[in-house]
Amino acid sequence: xxxxxxxxxxxxxxxxxxxxxxxxxxxxxxxxxxxxxxxxxxxxxxxxxxxxxxxxxxxxxxxxxxxxxxxxxxxxxxxxxxxxxxxxxxxxxxxxxxxxxxxxxxxxxxxxxxxxxxxxxxxxxxxxxxxxxxxxxxxxxxxxxxxxxxxxxxxxxxxxxxxxxxxxxxxxxxxxxxxxxxxxxxxxxxxxxxxxxxxxxxxxxxxxxxxxxxx
Amino acid sequence: xxxxxxxxxxxxxxxxxxxxxxxxxxxxxxxxxxxxxxxxxxxxxxxxxxxxxxxxxxxxxxxxxxxxxxxxxxxxxxxxxxxxxxxxxxxxxxxxxxxxx
Numbered sequence: 001x002x003x004x005x006x007x008x009x010x011x012x013x014x015x016x017x018x019x020x021x022x023x024x025x026x027x028x029x030x031x032x033x034x035x036x037x038x039x040x041x042x043x044x045x046x047x048x049x050x051x052x053x054x055x056x057x058x059x060x061x062x063x064x065x066x067x068x069x070x071x072x073x074x075x076x077x078x079x080x081x082x083x084x085x086x087x088x089x090x091x092x093x094x095x096x097x098x099x100x101x102x103x104x105x106x107x108x109x110x111x112x113x114x115x116x117x118x119x120x121x122x123x124x125x126x127x128x129x130x131x132x133x134x135x136x137x138x139x140x141x142x143x144x145x146x147x148x149x150x151x152x153x154x155x156x157x158x159x160x161x162x163x164x165x166x167x168x169x170x171x172x173x174x175x176x177x178x179x180x181x182x183x184x185x186x187x188x189x190x191x192x193x194x195x196x197x198x199x200x201x202x203x204x205x206x207x208x209x210x211x212x213x214x215x
Numbered sequence: 216x217x218x219x220x221x222x223x224x225x226x227x228x229x230x231x232x233x234x235x236x237x238x239x240x241x242x243x244x245x246x247x248x249x250x251x252x253x254x255x256x257x258x259x260x261x262x263x264x265x266x267x268x269x270x271x272x273x274x275x276x277x278x279x280x281x282x283x284x285x286x287x288x289x290x291x292x293x294x295x296x297x298x299x300x301x302x303x304x305x306x307x308x309x310x311x312x313x314x315x316x
Contacts, residue, residue: 027259027260031256032258035255132218
């Protein structure tokens with residue numbers, strides 16, 4: 001969708017109390033323009049995190065579009081935007097948060113998402129930039145496939161809910177423990193072991209000389 | 216030479232939830248989104264009639280029992296072989312569902 005069209009559609013939805021029919025038409029337009037992409041993003045990431053469930057998938061898409069209908073102007077087109085990719089990315093982030101919320105509600109957790117906890121921050125390992133630049137997508141997928149299904153799912157979940165400098169939300173860790181029948185300590189160990197394995201895999205299979213690039 | 220975070224590498228290749236323009240582009244290049252058939256494609260406004268949904272069932276996909284599996288195991292049961300509790304439960308659910316129709 002062109003940016004001016006997107007802006008027009010969002011504005012039309014926001015006038016739902018004055019003109020409901022136009023607002024519904026605009027909602028249909030935006031759903032048809034973005035629901036396929038959002039479905040693909042949600043489905044793909046739920047599968048990678050090992051938590052694909054049809055109801056979770058459908059509820060996520062459903063709730064994201066209701067949120068959009070209720071508050072269409074919560075998205076603001078950035079001044080430097082060249083196309084609607086910024087809107088697509090915004091939808092993706094809203095969907096990611098919605099998944100976290102739905103799972104938390106399912107486990108009857110308290111309302112605040114950012115529970116203060118004494119959990120140490122789960123940081124991401126760093127790798128040499130030269131090595132990082134030599135890694136293509138296929139090699140990354142091969143490296144991930146060298147992990148067990150459970151370890152891969154844990155890695156994807158931690159990465160999807162990682163925010164730089166912030167603690168991994170306690171509920172995400174708790175949900176991981178329940179889903180995989182393990183402890184927080186084990187989750188940390190799995191993450192450390194998996195990252196080490198991935199970096200070693202990169203070093204062995206990239207075009208660069210092995211070992212000197214391994215952290 | 217500086218370092219890069221492993222997570223940023225994963226993001227840049229579109230392997231996580233995309234959160235910026237470049238990651239969206241990477242995701243779109245790697246996935247065939249046209250094959251998707253969103254639930255409310257024919258009537259998007261059904262979403263608004265339905266309202267917010269909650270998760271009431273969190274059985275993961277790999278924990279479900281397929282119809283083919285049920286058929287094979289039904290046969291096994293007729294032949295007097297043992298079947299798991301999960302399959303017994305699913306067979307009972309299917310039986311009850313068919314009675315309601």
